[in-house]
Amino acid sequence: MKRQPYQLGGWNEARAEVAAPYSFCALSKLNGKADAPKDFQWLEKNIPCQKACPASTDIPGYLSAIYEGRHEDAYVINLRDNVFPAVLGRVCARPCEPECRHGWDGLGEPVAICFSKRSSADFKKQDLVVLDRWFEDSGKRVAVVGSGPAGLAAARQLALLGHKVTVYEKHSSPGGMMNQGIPIFRLPREIIEKEIQQITALGVEIVCDTEIGQTITLSRLAEENDAVVMAAGTLRPNLLDLPGKELGGIRHGLDFLLEINDTGTAEVGKEVVVIGGGFTAMDCARAALRLGASVKVCYRRTVKEMLVTPGELEELDHEGIPVEYRVTPQAYIGENGRTKSIEFIRTEMGEPDESGRRRPVEIEGSEFAVSVDTVLLATGQFPDTSWIDEALRSELAEDDGWLKPEQAIEKIFAAGDFANGASSLIDAIGHAKECIRAVDLFLMGEVRLEDFAKIEDVTESGRIREMDAVPLQPMPTIGLGQRDLSAEVEQGFGEEASVDEAQRCYQCHLKFEIDSDKCIYCDWCIKVAPRPECILKLKELHHDDAGRVVGWDIAEKADEVNLVWINQEDCIRCGACVAACPVDAIGIQKVSLATEPVMEMP
Structure with a gap:
């Protein structure tokens, strides 16, 4: 009997190719700067902790730095993104931790992201860290009403953009709710003072004991400045x-x-x-x-x-x-x-x-x-708009005391809880950062900062499977007999414990991707995969008009396989597939959300 040829759709039949480009295709570029919709989609889908953070903190970036013993670098990453690392490392609401991949079903407990942030501050060697400005002096003056987390974050961002900033505070010391609403046993005051000094070192002036509406009116502030940011918090009790x-x-x-x-x-x-x-x-x-x-x-x-x-x-x-x-x-x-x-x-x-x-x-x-x-x-509590003088109140505030939803006066902006109602420190900081983008556009007439995905080649992940078994590190606390109104209860991780905790991070900013030009479909990566859906054999990828992956069809038969695909949402970045691949078809890249002054994209 004549032997029949082995059939994979017929040896001389062309099979349908996957509806996606060969080689790397998860991002719009192989390396460098990328700012296509699919690049931002990758960041949002693959770094769930950063997406959950209102200030878009580079959490994998600073945890990686702590694991490598670079606590000061970790602090700078936090300082750049969330303004108050030492403060937030004690009292952040931690919206990131419920989204941490390590806490997903079957993977254990989330990484102690908040406490690790504190570790970056506890073990940095430099006393004060002052960021470099993005731009030189703009010649513009901005007044900020309120020196709480939103007001100070707004002032810091404005100073980095080159604007002259004066912050007005009705109390005798700056800090807002950080000083007035959080007990010392949770947040020592010297921690707040030191991080405020890093803002004033940029040239920000803070004028205390000055109540807007009494000492000076909002109308006058608007006349004497190029813009005003209202960040007066929520002081009207419910x-x-x-x-x-x-x-x-x-x-x-x-x-x-x-x-x-x-x-x-x-x-x-x-x-x-x-x-x-x-x-x-x-x-x-x-x-x-x-x-x-x-x-x-x-x-x-x-x-x-x-x-x-x-x-x-x-x-x-x-x-x-x-x-x-x-x-x-x-x-x-x-x-x-x-x-x-x-x-x-x-x-x-x-x-x-x-x-x-x-x-x-x-x-x-x-x-x-x-x-x-x-x-x-x-x-709860609400914004108090009673301090806004009559000349402006009807334009800015509703009859019930809330701000009007739309910006009514071109040069007056609102940030943080004063704009949105009571929230958390990190929410207020995140909103203030967004607000200042709008303020800068108003002042300068152009967008001067750009966000993009920064793509860097990486030789190895630095993770091994044994790291998955490292337990959540306990937070040391003082005994009940020592607890009073001034003794800080939580003592922070020791330096060794901070490194142990940081190594638990899956490093979700790492992208593992199979180069289809090199792949020989040997299945070794699938055999060593620790998760059932982290590496898939696909018939086809589906994209929207912007090139973003929106779904796929699983290959049910061998002759339907057009692509071996690493499903980044299920990947725990263990590196087992890279080690198993006999033809080095799996590449690793670090993909980070970055912000820089606008320049022509390469």
Whole structure:
């Protein structure tokens, strides 16, 4: 019998080629600067921690530097991106950590990104680090109202762009919520002062004890400057409109923290109830405990809806402060003009509201009372626009006190919480950076900064599989007996622990890609792949009009394979495929989001 030729679609039949260029195709260029839509898509899809950071911090970049023992370089990366590394390394809301690839199902716990940021500050050798300006003096003057995280971040960015900046602060020292709203036991004041010095070293002037609307009007600031940035934060408290609200012993949590931070103490009763479930609630509860009170936190939703990091609840529990969930206040009960108890009603969780969190629904007949003599309301706050003078208020503010959504006066801008409502330090900083791009465009009439993907060849990843087994490093803390209003609780990683933690990072900025011109389809990379979908045999890649990969068709049969594709979203950057490839078809590149003064792209 005549032997039939081995069939792979027929030896003399041309098979359909993949609808994508040969060789490297994940990015628009092989190296250097790339700014096509597919390049930014790659960054967003493959570096989930950086995408989640409002300030777009190069997290893999600084973790890599720490692992290599270059803590000062790691600090500079953070300083460039988020302005306050030592501060944020203690009190950041950490939106990056829930998105960390290491925390995905089956891969363990997220990297301690926040604490590693602190390590970059703790172990840098240089006392003050001052960034180089992007541009020389522009001749433009900008006033910034408020010296909180948004105002100072805006001032720093403006100074780097070459503008002359004056920041106005109504309190006696700069820092805003960093100074007035966060207890010293979480954030030592010398940390704030040092990082503010790095901003004033750029020529930024900070004028304290100057309340805009009293000492000087916003109208006058607008007349005397080329632009004004309003970054006055959220100082209007959200006080619950409940029966008995006029009773003594009820105050907003931020006022309570401000008094402690200004004077070192505050008056509280013996039984304190904190209402709320955010960072302010945690700080109020722990501060009241240190003042000798018996404290309880009451929150209307479940622990899943609390807008705090897990470590906050662990410390609350460690200090013996109970939290009662799914209860909402109904009325304050008083005696002799002072609060005696709070009436609560229990709730169950309903459908999600506009915030995405499940809405608490009251359970009829479940009322109960809690004995209390001090109530601290950590129920949020809003922007206060009452300081805006009459000449401008109707153009800038709504009747309810919020800013109008559209910029009404060409040279007046808003940044951070004053523009968006109460958020976190990192949100305020991220928004301030965006705002200053618009300010600079207004002042100079052109876009002067460009963002791009910076592509660099790498010989090896520096990772081995054993690094995946390194456990999350614990944060050292002081004992309960040492805890007071001024002793910092968290002590920071030791230098060795900081390196151990940094090596847990998967280095998601590394791109592993198979060169189709070299690939011999031997399957060795697939055989050593640690994840079921990190390397795929594809029939076809699908792209949108901008060249971005939007999907693919899996090859079901051998003669359908047109491409062996590394699925970057499932890749853990272990390097096993590179070591296994017999023909060196797999290349590694580092892809980073970069910002530079505009110049002609090569």
